[in-house]
Amino acid sequence: MDQRNLWGRALAAGLALLFVVVAPAALAEKYDGVTITFDKPIEDVQKAAVDALTTVGAPPSKQEPNFVEGKRKNKMGMMVGSGGEMLSVALTSVETGKTQAKVRTTKTFVGRAGQKVWDQQILEEMAKVLGVSAPAAPAAAATQ
Amino acid sequence: MLCVAGCSTTQSGFRPLGQTYPPKAADFAVEIFESGEPQRAFERIARLDSHFEKTHLIHTSHATAIAELQKQARAAGADAVIEVREMRSRVGETFILHLTGIAIRYAGPLHAP
Numbered sequence: 001m002d003q004r005n006l007w008g009r010a011l012a013a014g015l016a017l018l019f020v021v022v023a024p025a026a027l028a029e030k031y032d033g034v035t036i037t038f039d040k041p042i043e044d045v046q047k048a049a050v051d052a053l054t055t056v057g058a059p060p061s062k063q064e065p066n067f068v069e070g071k072r073k074n075k076m077g078m079m080v081g082s083g084g085e086m087l088s089v090a091l092t093s094v095e096t097g098k099t100q101a102k103v104r105t106t107k108t109f110v111g112r113a114g115q116k117v118w119d120q121q122i123l124e125e126m127a128k129v130l131g132v133s134a135p136a137a138p139a140a141a142a143t144q
Numbered sequence: 145m146l147c148v149a150g151c152s153t154t155q156s157g158f159r160p161l162g163q164t165y166p167p168k169a170a171d172f173a174v175e176i177f178e179s180g181e182p183q184r185a186f187e188r189i190a191r192l193d194s195h196f197e198k199t200h201l202i203h204t205s206h207a208t209a210i211a212e213l214q215k216q217a218r219a220a221g222a223d224a225v226i227e228v229r230e231m232r233s234r235v236g237e238t239f240i241l242h243l244t245g246i247a248i249r250y251a252g253p254l255h256a257p
Binding site: 047050051054055056057059073074075076077078079080081082083114116121 | 150151152153155157193197199235242
């Protein structure tokens, strides 16, 4: 009987571990960032992306004409720290004077519990810098 | 000691908007216009950013952030800062303060280099 209990508990623990490991990964696969089109040329949108990443504490470490990326610094807390997210904005000229911006937050392993998705804040700041109205919160920003 | 290094971050800098200028002296008094603009002619020369994050529920004061913005303005060679915008947010026990502004340089004969 004790032997059966032991196996039962081991099986339950194994299933719980599987859920903890697989569930976030499954959600992450569904998340693919947020894409918005601005009525501005790519040069202007790239500068706005640089400013936006700086505003959320991820000054760009990579700046290319069609891609900007930065990482928020990790900070230790009493219980849960913060930071560590990789933030990126990929740009594509869709037609004359219009640019598609794909904003993506990638959570990293260290300090994952204190990390959040910054896509909406980045898009709002880009809109402010570009002088256009802020885009509505897309549903995709809520998951990862 | 470990906490001082790992519980807070300050990231500041400026991005020139066009022509670049030599930095001002460390004791140069940069004017701050939190609302409105100076009456005299000026040129926008840089975007300034000061970003503070502190864990353990510790706030950063507005005055601290303004002082950092002035430091960046001096580095950009500015006389004053306009369009100051403050953004506060929180992630768990981390308080975030970001100040942004536009560094300007006065135009005309009254400008002191």
